[in-house]
Amino acid sequence: MSTTERAPFFDEAFLRRLEQLELASRRMTAGRMKGERRSVRRGQSVEFADYRNYAAGDDLRQLDWNAYARLEKLVVKLFVEEEDVTVHVLVDASRSMDYGQPNKLDAARRAAAALGYLGLASMDRVSVAFLGDGEATGMRPMRGKRRALELFRFLAEPRSERLTGLAAAARSYAGRLRGTGPLILISDLMDPGYLDALRDLAGTRCQLSVLHLLAPDELEPEVAPDVRLVDNETGHAVEVSGDDDLVDRYRTRLAEWQAEIAAFVSRRGGAYVAVPSDLEVADLLFDVLRRRRVVE
Amino acid sequence: MIAPLALIGLVSLPIIVAFYMLRLRRRDVPVGSTFLWQQLIRDVEANAPWQRLRFSWLLLLQLLIAAIVVLAAARPFNAVDSDLAANVVLIVDTSASMATRTDDEDRMALARERARDVVERLPVGGRVTVVAAADSAEVVVSETDDADAALEAIDGIEATQLPGDLTDAFALASALARRDSDSTVVVVTDAAGDRLPDLGIGAPVLVERVGATDANQAIAALSALRRAGGAQLDLFVAVVNPSAVDATRRLEIYADGSLVDARDLAIPAGQRSEALVSTVPGSARVIEARLAGADALVTDDRAFAIAPPEVTSRALLVGSGSAYLENALALLPRLELYAVDEDGYVDALADAAESGPPYGLLVFDGIVPDSAPTIPALYIDPDADGTFGAVAARITNPVIARVDPEEPILRFVDLSTVHVGRTREVVLSDGMREVVSTSGGNPMIAVGEEGGRRIGLIGFDLGESDLPLQVAFPLLMSNLVDYLLPATDGILPSSLRLGESISVAVDPRIDRIALETIGTAGFPGAGTEALEVPVVGGRATIPGAELVGLREIRARSEIAELDDISLGQTAVNLFSADESDVRPDDPQRIVEMGRVSQSEGPSTQPTRAEWWWPLALVALALLLVEWMLFHRLTRRSIRRAMGPRPQPFGGRPR
Numbered sequence: 001m002s003t004t005e006r007a008p009f010f011d012e013a014f015l016r017r018l019e020q021l022e023l024a025s026r027r028m029t030a031g032r033m034k035g036e037r038r039s040v041r042r043g044q045s046v047e048f049a050d051y052r053n054y055a056a057g058d059d060l061r062q063l064d065w066n067a068y069a070r071l072e073k074l075v076v077k078l079f080v081e082e083e084d085v086t087v088h089v090l091v092d093a094s095r096s097m098d099y100g101q102p103n104k105l106d107a108a109r110r111a112a113a114a115l116g117y118l119g120l121a122s123m124d125r126v127s128v129a130f131l132g133d134g135e136a137t138g139m140r141p142m143r144g145k146r147r148a149l150e151l152f153r154f155l156a157e158p159r160s161e162r163l164t165g166l167a168a169a170a171r172s173y174a175g176r177l178r179g180t181g182p183l184i185l186i187s188d189l190m191d192p193g194y195l196d197a198l199r200d201l202a203g204t205r206c207q208l209s210v211l212h213l214l215a216p217d218e219l220e221p222e223v224a225p226d227v228r229l230v231d232n233e234t235g236h237a238v239e240v241s242g243d244d245d246l247v248d249r250y251r252t253r254l255a256e257w258q259a260e261i262a263a264f265v266s267r268r269g270g271a272y273v274a275v276p277s278d279l280e281v282a283d284l285l286f287d288v289l290r291r292r293r294v295v296e
Numbered sequence: 297m298i299a300p301l302a303l304i305g306l307v308s309l310p311i312i313v314a315f316y317m318l319r320l321r322r323r324d325v326p327v328g329s330t331f332l333w334q335q336l337i338r339d340v341e342a343n344a345p346w347q348r349l350r351f352s353w354l355l356l357l358q359l360l361i362a363a364i365v366v367l368a369a370a371r372p373f374n375a376v377d378s379d380l381a382a383n384v385v386l387i388v389d390t391s392a393s394m395a396t397r398t399d400d401e402d403r404m405a406l407a408r409e410r411a412r413d414v415v416e417r418l419p420v421g422g423r424v425t426v427v428a429a430a431d432s433a434e435v436v437v438s439e440t441d442d443a444d445a446a447l448e449a450i451d452g453i454e455a456t457q458l459p460g461d462l463t464d465a466f467a468l469a470s471a472l473a474r475r476d477s478d479s480t481v482v483v484v485t486d487a488a489g490d491r492l493p494d495l496g497i498g499a500p501v502l503v504e505r506v507g508a509t510d511a512n513q514a515i516a517a518l519s520a521l522r523r524a525g526g527a528q529l530d531l532f533v534a535v536v537n538p539s540a541v542d543a544t545r546r547l548e549i550y551a552d553g554s555l556v557d558a559r560d561l562a563i564p565a566g567q568r569s570e571a572l573v574s575t576v577p578g579s580a581r582v583i584e585a586r587l588a589g590a591d592a593l594v595t596d597d598r599a600f601a602i603a604p605p606e607v608t609s610r611a612l613l614v615g616s617g618s619a620y621l622e623n624a625l626a627l628l629p630r631l632e633l634y635a636v637d638e639d640g641y642v643d644a645l646a647d648a649a650e651s652g653p654p655y656g657l658l659v660f661d662g663i664v665p666d667s668a669p670t671i672p673a674l675y676i677d678p679d680a681d682g683t684f685g686a687v688a689a690r691i692t693n694p695v696i697a698r699v700d701p702e703e704p705i706l707r708f709v710d711l712s713t714v715h716v717g718r719t720r721e722v723v724l725s726d727g728m729r730e731v732v733s734t735s736g737g738n739p740m741i742a743v744g745e746e747g748g749r750r751i752g753l754i755g756f757d758l759g760e761s762d763l764p765l766q767v768a769f770p771l772l773m774s775n776l777v778d779y780l781l782p783a784t785d786g787i788l789p790s791s792l793r794l795g796e797s798i799s800v801a802v803d804p805r806i807d808r809i810a811l812e813t814i815g816t817a818g819f820p821g822a823g824t825e826a827l828e829v830p831v832v833g834g835r836a837t838i839p840g841a842e843l844v845g846l847r848e849i850r851a852r853s854e855i856a857e858l859d860d861i862s863l864g865q866t867a868v869n870l871f872s873a874d875e876s877d878v879r880p881d882d883p884q885r886i887v888e889m890g891r892v893s894q895s896e897g898p899s900t901q902p903t904r905a906e907w908w909w910p911l912a913l914v915a916l917a918l919l920l921v922e923w924m925l926f927h928r929l930t931r932r933s934i935r936r937a938m939g940p941r942p943q944p945f946g947g948r949p950r
Contacts, residue, residue, distance in 0.1 A: 234330075
């Protein structure tokens with residue numbers, strides 16, 4: 001990446017390391033634009049399939065100037081054989097994510113930046129959105145490393161979302177989603193509608209990967225005697241008297257919950273990755289996600 | 297249990313349990329989401345203000361403490377035998393000697409403590425009457441079976457400045473004992489010189505004697521005499537040392553608040569030292585003698601005197617001439633003395649009637665005039681009958697009988713070392729009273745009134761006694777002259793003893809007289825005493841003062857010029873050898889007041905031995921344990937809450 005502006009998330013060396021990776025796409029079918037992704041189907045012909053509106057970052061060579069002359073509208077031509085996938089990265093921006101040491105939302109932003117950059121570096125279309133207050137707020141799909149700074153800026157923007165409304169936000173995004181490609185949801189899933197959300201996202205033609213992000217003290221809680229736990233997102237309070245028995249039961253319930261999500265996602269061909277927020281993004285990308293074949 | 301109502305406090309036990317079941321006000325801890333916690337808690341706790349009661353050592357200890365405190369408040373007891381009857385009259389001596397206080401001894405506090413012991417020893421259902429006794433008796437609580445009320449009353453008893461006289465208290469006790477045959481009289485006293493009644497009472501008397509020290513010296517007499525001419529006052533001071541060791545005390549004399557004399561007096565043990573002070577200016581009004589330093593009793597370390605007024609009367613001494621008598625009379629500032637022999641008596645009276653002021657007093661030494669004088673007269677060794685009575689043969693070597701210490705004629709006069717060779721045998725007339733008599737009852741000194749005139753009598757020849765050689769002689773003559781010639785500008789004597797009441801003649805137009813006694817700062821119960829008494833038929837009875845200090849009398853009248861005018865001032869002093877002798881005495885004479893045979897004494901009665909205090913000790917110990925346990929738990933909680941890294945759940949990482 002060549003830019004005079006400093007990237008908000010990573011240094012140049014790390015970005016160069018990232019460029020060695022690319023997102024895996026096990027469910028890739030026909031793309032609509034010539035891309036650089038290796039496809040499981042390697043066709044030889046160059047068969048025109050359709051037009052679609054020009055998006056920033058599209059290869060200008062694919063513009064149909066004749067159509068522009070007739071319609072005064074920039075459109076690009078789509079072909080059948082060559083894959084052109086969109087990488088979808090969804091970040092849960094609810095208040096429950098704005099918590100923890102390290103902060104879960106910050107960790108999610110970094111992970112989304114890294115994954116988005118992988119997509120840009122692979123010349124895939126990248127669509128990034130924040131989920132919050134029942135809506136998905138994203139930026140226009142983009143392509144190419146030159147858009148990385150724009151991506152990073154978008155991810156670094158302060159968020160004002162309070163509630164997740166995860167199911168509604170996911171349904172909203174899934175309804176607008178076209179095409180195929182990896183779909184990565186980064187969330188703590190602490191929302192009553194988490195299963196509905198996963199169901200909607202898995203129901204698309206995209207390859208769903210769930211990065212289940214939890215803070216270390218959500219994974220290993222230590223509760224003082226007689227405290228009132230106040231929900232960062234809803235303000236709802238729960239009174240507990242911390243003892244070893246209660247913590248043990250919490251751990252058990254957490255494990256059951258994670259297993260339930262993993263099974264749900266797995267049944268729908270997706271990948272589930274539990275991610276503590278104190279996990280370094282390099283470890284996440286080069287170790288955890290590579291082992292889970294989310295990246296290659 | 298004495299106070300079973302206190303068991304109502306047991307309702308505190310379920311209240312404590314309820315507090316434990318009530319949800320605590322917990323510390324808020326922010327978490328990202330309670331999503332998982334809600335699922336977890338829903339299974340075990342209902343969202344109610346109560347929670348399941350869990351075992352807690354703190355709860356157990358608090359319940360135990362509350363139960364013990366309630367039990368102690370109910371004042372449990374068990375029955376033990378008591379030496380007291382069912383009806384107890386508890387007399388607490390509050391006379392001046394009970395104010396004895398040294399570094400090691402607070403006699404009144406000891407007395408209160410003993411009195412409390414007596415109340416706590418009362419048999420079951422017993423009643424107690426508490427009487428505070430100084431010169432009279434005051435019932436502070438009457439026939440109560442409420443031990444708390446009696447103890448409270450005892451706590452309020454304080455020593456007075458008054459001389460001790462248990463006559464009233466025993467009269468009261470006797471009346472109470474007559475009403476209930478099962479009675480005991482308990483006297484808490486130092487037995488130091490209190491007067492006792494002549495008759496005993498029909499109940500056994502127990503004495504709780506308090507006190508030990510005798511380290512006290514006292515001003516026993518203070519008298520101011522105005523020297524002829526009035527320019528100078530002569531002060532007579534006597535200091536006694538009733539203790540068992542010799543003492544040297546510094547005597548300070550103040551005139552109207554200014555120090556005018558100071559000297560050291562050595563007073564042998566059990567003796568008395570006297571001092572004549574001639575440095576007091578004649579203009580002084582209030583004179584004070586003070587023993588510097590501290591001893592066991594402060595009430596007798598200061599004494600006051602009002603300087604006598606400058607009034608002189610002409611006195612005619614008729615006789616063959618006695619140098620001692622002439623000197624003694626000439627020294628009296630109130631008298632302007634003239635002397636004649638028996639033959640010149642009639643002429644002298646005639647001369648005075650014609651050319652000079654009349655005589656105010658006649659003194660007959662060894663003779664009796666043919667005609668009774670019409671002015672006050674003092675007869676010494678009369679050789680014939682007179683208005684005083686009839687005389688007969690002389691009695692040889694008479695023994696002076698015990699004298700009344702309250703007799704004003706003998707104020708400051710010590711006759712214990714006086715010897716008389718012979719005295720006249722006298723039969724007093726109706727208006728006369730004995731002041732000093734022989735052991736056989738023959739009057740030796742007497743005073744009285746006859747035909748509206750005052751008369752004095754000394755029944756022996758001064759030349760046949762050693763009285764003129766002693767300090768007592770001028771004092772006796774001064775007192776006799778004071779009696780024969782009452783002060784004309786004031787109605788009060790210059791000094792009174794505490795508790796001494798007098799009757800005074802005042803202008804009949806005065807309705808009432810107001811008395812105000814300003815006590816001496818630093819004395820027990822010091823303050824100001826004020827009261828008014830009515831004037832009846834031109835006379836008023838002034839009750840005895842209860843405070844050492846200065847007493848002023850003012851008139852209250854409907855007539856403006858008589859209203860609020862001063863009628864005089866007097867000094868009030870303790871001057872009680874008995875009270876100043878603070879050494880506790882043998883209480884046997886008080887015990888013997890209970891004239892009842894042993895068989896008639898009270899049988900042993902059951903009484904209550906309370907054991908609330910060991911319960912209170914146990915409660916205190918448990919409270920300490922509970923406190924330590926609470927802090928231990930709190931420290932542990934704080935340690936857990938203050939982990940090395942900030943933890944939103946307030947815990948330390950495992």
